[in-house]
Amino acid sequence: MAVLTYLDAIRQGIWEEMERDPSVFLLGEDIGVYGGAFKVTAGMLEKFGADRVIDTPISESAIVGAAVGAAMMGLRPVAEMQFMDFIACGFDQVVNMAAKIHYRWGPPVPIVIRGPSGAGVHGGPFHSQSNEMWFVHTPGLKVVMPATAYDAKGLIKAAIRDDNPVVFFEHKFLYRRIKEEVPAEDYVVPLGKAAVRRAGSDVAVITYGAMVWVALEAAEQLAKESISLEVVDLRTLLPYDEDAVLASVRKCNKVILLHEDTRTGGMAGELAALIAEKAFEDLDGPVVRVTAPDTPVPFSPPLEEYFLPNAQKVAEAARKLAAY
């Protein structure tokens, strides 16, 4: 085992899949010679050659569309969005082309569209969005967001092997901040399965992505106040692990739904509905959302700090809920 950053874990996962399966190839902007804006694909051009590590024009729609075409021919393209914000330029190809082909006339579309998302690095409104819900509302896609380095490697490998279009959100704040021991050997983390990051008994915090670490920090603080938080990491947002969510709610009877994404139409709303439908009798308090407000992601540090959920906000909500 070696200590890897979240970023290197993704890189290692892609690298191993490229070695394992010659049908896997990469395409995207500045991913070859430059190794990607964040260096996720560094060294891959040298190792795998220009036929499998393809620098493309600045054409997000064509990047996704070409990936779809190549996938239908039996290849397994991994397309990089330089920032996930830019997937908007290829939106049609993701939600109308890729997501619906198999359902309509049959061929598998095994593509991965991956790239950095999320805030916390002062990227401003167009380099910081958590835009995962654009895709969670599209049947036919899978949507994944790892929180740990171990998962980052295991999930990217599972995504590449999956026969469906997978939109893979990496969190850029975690790229170099998360360092963990990651097995050097081959393993996958199955899509659609959540993980309990910390077991607890008073309040369940259901979250994903960078907010997993925020929840864990809040749990650490509250442990000193004898409030026990359980932290559930969804890992896959579509299809999400309904059983894990309900199990945690039934165990703690109180729940906070936490995400960095904005409030209205966020994952928390979906989970709140699920809990209301299937675990209403198990609740001993209101379902509470801790999310970013309904604004674009602001640029200036004090604005961005105000915008983002943090451990303090989660702890505050948990204290109130625990006392309910």
Add this chain to the structure above:
Amino acid sequence: MLYYLKLTRAAEWRIEQVLYRQGKIVGGVYVGRGQEAVTVGAAIRLKDGDVVVPTHRDFSAFVMRGFSLREIFCNWMGRANGPTRGRDGSLHFGDMKRGVVGIISHLGSWCPVACGVAMALKRRGQGNVVVVFFGEGTSSEGDVHEAMNWAAVMKLPVIFVCNNNAYAYSTPAAREFAVKSLAVRGPAYGMPGEAVDGNDVLAVYASSQRAIARARAGGGPSLIECKTFRMTGHAAHDMAEYVPQALLKTWARKDPIKRFEKFLLTQRILTRPRLREMEQTIQKEVDDAVAYAEASPLPEGPTALRGVYCHPD
């Protein structure tokens, strides 16, 4: 060639003028009457392994690539045994084994997909090509620009066939682009561009074969603009009153099928009895396909839930 031209005319007539009016075909009905020569000329002579990306107005491409009329009519009529099992209508289907990519309604979106198919074909290295169709209205979409640029940069074996039928729904070509011919866009992207008479099936064929040969040899993509005319509304509900009658009359005289028939008859390649025989065969084939589709089951409601995801066997 004449068989595919006439089969398309007869089958689409049945779809638009009979089955739609009888309420037996629901939803949007788009046909390619008057512009059949574009598809037949461009896609009639392809090899195994080549791929076609036909639009909703390229009926004959499906037949030429091996789809039966029965399959096609089952899809039009939303049957459980059609290629989409009732999940999508009209010509919104394909089959990679037969080298046909199914389009979606978002115009031009299939052009980048064609590039991806061509990337895979180029990698395979067997000299295969992709023929992708789109209309002059679609040429205003960003995806067409991205795809043509992409194909030229990567020197992909793609033949872009632009079917310029003069109207994008109700909007005349002059309000879609400010150039006289879209063919000039070819050189602008770094590929040859040629404009041909889209109602002359032999002219379309000759131009396409040149482009195909070039692509097979590694010469990269080409653009062919086929100038033709949409002799119907945008869809079956559309009476196209915005099209001047005089224009329709002019283009009716240039009908690609009558024109090719006349050519074959005067050249004594075809005889009148042989022509009548062909027409009778086509009628029978269409009758059979319609009867088969009508007798085929409609899908059960709950099957709508199946197959959202692809699961490995």
